[in-house]
Amino acid sequence: MNCRVIRIAVIPGDGIGVDVTAEATKVVRAACDVSGRRPELVTLPWSADHYLETGVTVPPDGYARLRDHDAILVGALGDPRVPDNRHARDILLGTRLELDLYVNYRPVRLLDERLCPLKGRTKDDVDFVVCRENTEGLYVGIGGRFKAGTEDEVAIQEELNTYKGVSRIVRYAFEYAKASGRSRVCMADKSNAMQHGHALWQRVFQEVAATYPEIEPRHLYIDALVLLMVEDPSAFEVIVTNNLFGDIITDLGAALQGGLGLAASGNLHPGRTSMFEPVHGSAPPLAGKNVANPMGAILSAALMLEHLGLLEEATAIERAVRQAVVARQGTRDIGGALGTRETGDYIAAAIRG
Ligand code: NAD
Ligand code: IPM
Ligand code: MN
Numbered sequence: 194m195n196c197r198v199i200r201i202a203v204i205p206g207d208g209i210g211v212d213v214t215a216e217a218t219k220v221v222r223a224a225c226d227v228s229g230r231r232p233e234l235v236t237l238p239w240s241a242d243h244y245l246e247t248g249v250t251v252p253p254d255g256y257a258r259l260r261d262h263d264a265i266l267v268g269a270l271g272d273p274r275v276p277d278n279r280h281a282r283d284i285l286l287g288t289r290l291e292l293d294l295y296v297n298y299r300p301v302r303l304l305d306e307r308l309c310p311l312k313g314r315t316k317d318d319v320d321f322v323v324c325r326e327n328t329e330g331l332y333v334g335i336g337g338r339f340k341a342g343t344e345d346e347v348a349i350q351e352e353l354n355t356y357k358g359v360s361r362i363v364r365y366a367f368e369y370a371k372a373s374g375r376s377r378v379c380m381a382d383k384s385n386a387m388q389h390g391h392a393l394w395q396r397v398f399q400e401v402a403a404t405y406p407e408i409e410p411r412h413l414y415i416d417a418l419v420l421l422m423v424e425d426p427s428a429f430e431v432i433v434t435n436n437l438f439g440d441i442i443t444d445l446g447a448a449l450q451g452g453l454g455l456a457a458s459g460n461l462h463p464g465r466t467s468m469f470e471p472v473h474g475s476a477p478p479l480a481g482k483n484v485a486n487p488m489g490a491i492l493s494a495a496l497m498l499e500h501l502g503l504l505e506e507a508t509a510i511e512r513a514v515r516q517a518v519v520a521r522q523g524t525r526d527i528g529g530a531l532g533t534r535e536t537g538d539y540i541a542a543a544i545r546g
Contacts, residue, residue: 199232199501202262204284207241208475209485209533210268216487216537217266217494220513223541224498224506235262239284241272250283256291260466264497267470268490273477282334288468289327294460295358296365297325297439298496299472301426301446301456304518308451308527311423319449321429322373324366325439327460329358332436354390354435359397365463366433367405375430378402379411381418381438394435419445447472447489454486454526455518457493459500469497483532486524488514491540513543 201221205214218234225232237258244250252258259265265288270281288294303309303319311319335351363380370378380398384391395412402410413421415438421428422442426449434442447456456472471489479485491514499507522539523529531539 199230199264199503200262201232201234201497202259202265203234203236204239204265205236205268206239206270206284206475207272207281208269208477208480209473210240210270210475212268212479212481212483212485212533213471213487213490214266214268216533216540217268217490219537220491220510220541220544221266221494221498221506223544224509225503227509227544227546228503228505230503230506234266239280240270241275241280244280245274250280251287256288259288259468260292262466264466264501265468266494266497267468269471269473269475271475271477285470286332289460290333292460292462292466292468293328294462294465294468295326295328295361296459296461296463297323297327297436297443298369298459298461299323299325299439299443299446299456300496301443301450303450304455304515305451305527308455308518310448311426314426318425318427321426321446322369322431323439323443323446324362324369324431324433325443326358326362326433326435327439328436329353329355330436352387352390352435354393356393356397359394360401363394363397363401363433366431367401367408370408370431371405376407377409377411377430378405379413379418379429379432381413381415381432381434381442383415383438385414398433415442418442422446422449443472451518452486452526454489454524455492456489457496459493459496461500467497467500469493469500483534484524485533486526487533487537488518488523488527488540491537509544510540513540516543 205211331352333353336349339347382391382394447453453473460468495507495510521529523536
């Protein structure tokens with residue numbers, strides 16, 4: 194075993210981000226205690242509270258500090274007191290861009306059939322991964338408002354698609370399919386309406402697919418894809434799409450697996466410091482009430498450990514979460530009667546055995 198101390202930056206953030214991150218770190222410690230690891234968890238206060246108190250979203254050396262860690266674990270960012278979402282743009286989107294975390298890896302996996310909102314679907318039917326492009330598209334902030342606040346206002350938001358950016362995410366999707374024994378990759382765009390940017394996606398997809406003869410490529414327009422996600426989720430193994438479409442379809446994916454409280458994600462740049470977070474947001478009405486489901490955050494922490502090569506710990510966490518879900522030892526959204534903390538305690542205890 195490699196005994197180098199693993200350093201993890203933890204950003205609980207806002208709202209239920211704070212609640213669920215406490216449980217995710219509790220469970221990480223339990224899994225590491227069992228395996229004999231001692232990771233160093235360094236909590237950073239970056240959040241709406243911190244921004245409102247200090248005027249600072251991310252300090253000047255902030256991204257460099259993050260790069261100095263092996264991984265980053267985030268709760269959620271978003272607060273009604275910051276209506277322009279400035280801090281979340283710097284902390285969350287800023288980290289994705291500054292650390293060049295070009296893959297937003299979002300598994301959609303049904304852990305228990307009773308949680309699927311679709312009739313008659315089994316666990317085998319809902320098991321795919323969305324590879325969302327995470328550094329380009331409509332998220333780059335290129336544009337502006339002219340004559341803002343007047344009746345002549347013009348607002349422009351540009352979508353950026355580069356050959357390099359599209360190529361690397363499409364290639365990641367094929368590589369992931371190959372490495373995980375999956376045989377189908379579906380690319381979704383809107384090239385029938387967006388004849389410039391999405392023609393580039395078409396070109397790249399065809400080029401990359403030709404180099405993976407063992408993988409079956411498929412293309413769907415994004416509107417047709419969401420229809421099929423509901424009608425027959427078993428049609429998918431790996432989906433690759435742009436930043437905005439990936440954001441939207443992964444909330445739908447979360448619904449297919451039993452709700453936002455269960456959905457996990459990783460913002461990855463293979464070989465570099467990557468960031469892990471649940472798909473859900475800060476859910477202000479639930480904040481601090483011990484009701485938020487921490488499982489999405491806990492499963493994101495498991496993805497983090499897997500990414501760091503701590504496979505034994507990651508597997509132990511996934512197994513304990515699955516068992517808790519099936520036994521209804523969780524929050525109300527999954528049919529349980531536990532609070533956030535008690536759910537974390539249950540999973541940690543199951544891991545400790
Ligand atoms: P949300 O994900 O916070 O909540 C959507 C719905 O899901 C709500 O009904 C909420 O109660 C429920 N929900 C979410 N997480 C849950 C959990 N763990 N357990 C039980 N129920 C859960 O989305 P929203 O309401 O659109 O956004 C609230 C804020 O969060 C906004 O500021 C938004 O920008 C931000 N946001 C942040 C992230 C992130 O940090 N990654 C993601 C999405 C939204
Ligand atoms: C997500 C979130 C973010 C996004 C928001 C908070 C900017 O919805 O991670 O899914 O759109 O990427
Ligand atoms: Mn989202």
